[in-house]
Amino acid sequence: MADLNRRTLLQAAALPALGGLPFRRARAQGTNNPANTIKLGLPVDMSGMYRDVTGQTSVAAARQAIQDFGQRGFNVELVFADHQNKPDVGVNIARQWFDRDGVDCLVDIATSSVALAANDICREKNKVHINSSAASSDLTGIRCSPNMVHWTYDTWMLANSVGGATVRAGGDSWYFITADYAFGHALERDTGGFVKAAGGKILGSVRTPFPGTSDFSSFLVQAQASGAKVIGLANAGTDTTNCVKQAAEFGLTRRGIRLASLLLFITEVHSLGLRTAQGLIVTESFYWDLNDRTRALTARVRPQIGNAGFASTHAGTYAGTLHYLKAVADMGVAAAKASGAEAVARMKAMPTDDDAFGPGRIREDGRKLHPAYLFEVKKPEESKAPWDYYKLLQTTPAEDAFRPLGQGGCPLVKA
Template sequence: MRKNLIASVAFLLASSTAVLAQSATDGKVKIGILNDQSGVYADFGGKSSVEAAKMAVEDFGGKVLDVPVEIVDADHQNKADIASNIARQWYDTEQVDAIMELTTSSVALAVQAIAKEKKKIDIVTGAATTDLTGKACSPYGFHWAYDTHALAVGTGGALVKQGGDSWFFLTADYAFGYSLEQQTSDYVKASGGTVVGAVRHPLSTQDFSSFLLQAQSSGAKVIGLANAGLDTSNAIKQAAEFGITQGGQHLAALLFTLAEVHGLGLEAAQGLTLTEGYYWNRDDESRAFAKKFFARTGKMPNMIHTGTYSAVTQYLKAVQKAGTDETEAVAKQLHEMPVDDVFGRGGTVGANGRMIHDMYLLQVKKPAESKEPWDYFNVLATIPGKEAYIDPAKSGCDLVK
């Protein structure tokens, strides 16, 4: 009987291990990149983020746990309902293990809620709201490249120190804009400045004239553009037509990246102060990555593209270390493992899912200062991660004890 019992236990252990391995991988690891590929944020992330994800898989060797890694992608059109439908389909029927990028805060919040319900991983690199690691945090949700608090500390803090102590906000009318306006307002006020007013505009509006006239008439020293992508570029172009900067007011592009500077051109963008989590011309490692990225996309990467590369890489490392792509095990590794790659050097992940890493305060060069194509920024300061991001214990996330 003893021999039969031992044999039975061994058989059951072997069988359960085999089933676990099969259920853990389904013969592949599948990652979905869900973002705006045709609208106002298409240059911000778009298809270039998809290429960054594919680069990460290739650089990892194309496999993890001896099974292939597959990247799928879709355009959510900046609509939370479309994104939610895609996410449910991916998780429920297409065996997608993790969804990433998720440009647009309303989209990211909706998909993270679904991922939490389904007990699946999501890693946000394209959206900004701190709610993702605050009141809407998830044990399976992670926020990677930047957030509204880091932008407020970087760009907002720099301009207040330079004398820009009165602000008027031109804000995108959805969760991201509200969060960025609130975070920057709080930081301006805490630094001794004042907020004299704000106006909200629809996403993807083509005419900023009425909003800019209100900002101009406010007399604020700084007009904070709490928007992104083509909305920011169009606001800057139209502000020039009204002579706003010539009249002495300063434009603060609170979320502006290398991609938008390139689209706007140095002549129009020169002098703008902005904050990013990565700059391609920072050092030899960054330049080597950017060269590979440029060969695939025809552009240099911004923090969204490189952040997506980092997120995919870290996810695969977590799967490898966990020995499975089972969600609980991978999430545990993502919380515990340090982040050390071309994007997140010395990064750590808080209990609320916020990846904490250094940010960079940048200023757009004058055309005469640029030495080569895409050489657009002077690095004014490095903002340590602990200053840039909210302490997880103060984030409002109920996962933090």
């Protein structure tokens, strides 16, 4: 059997597939025995608005997990593709990987609409789905699956942390600017619930086309006209950064209107710059400078990613990949390849522990539990080093950070 010291991943080479849609393959050295090879597939955004929070850095994170996994006596092969944030493209990639290429596990899958579609395919084909980048809490609610683990964050966690904190600070009237697809709808729904529960009011919302919107001026004007104290940005990626930049240009914050960015990654803070982003409240489950373990992990990945940001989504890809490989080693390659549901069951039975999130566990609904952190973006003069952007405001313990087990409607949860 080939050991993992001989499995250094080779340079990826482009391959034609799916009617001109490129995907790339990184082969692991060792024997070519398919029965002794676990294949991981990363369908991510390589070219669109979420490329900085998934893309090549997610591939690097998965590679790092394979390397850190160490010598366990089986091969690992990694393939990745650009799903273009389109569910039909993502489904086609997943079907080809499962039916023709022998992929055992999908990891990451940015964009909730793609993730929800891929989730159904993984259940149909009895493969594993480890999601890091999609946010919809429906993945562990009404759309939960015995084949899926939801890592990193979700819309309920974000709403609980940012929404609740903002209302307690006096932001009791809201207007939402919402990306018009599954993620935006879920984030508006979950945050609105927390606002109302805290005594706040929802004065209105507008849904913006996804993808493709870059000018948010008319939507910001509608939000301002509503008289809301808080504009809730139920979007992500370049949608969020464009909203924040244009709100600053219009002087909305100078007029006393608060921006609640419900999902903002450190890569977007970097894009905005501290002069624009300072003071924004951010909820994250990972920050590279949180502790010695997060700093060590980021240092190991840094040679692969250069000056790019290492976000929570990338950390989730790393941690989810590592835990899956541990489960494969524990149950055996043949059993893991035979049933994705059984592989996920083994992942749930094993406690998690990694340098990104520390110790944790996976609930029966597939929700990975770890603390959530509320950060404030630093002022320019407070930042002392590259990517030194956050100061910690509060920590929500793992058992309180995510939706209670019995409230999501997951049919896997026993009454």
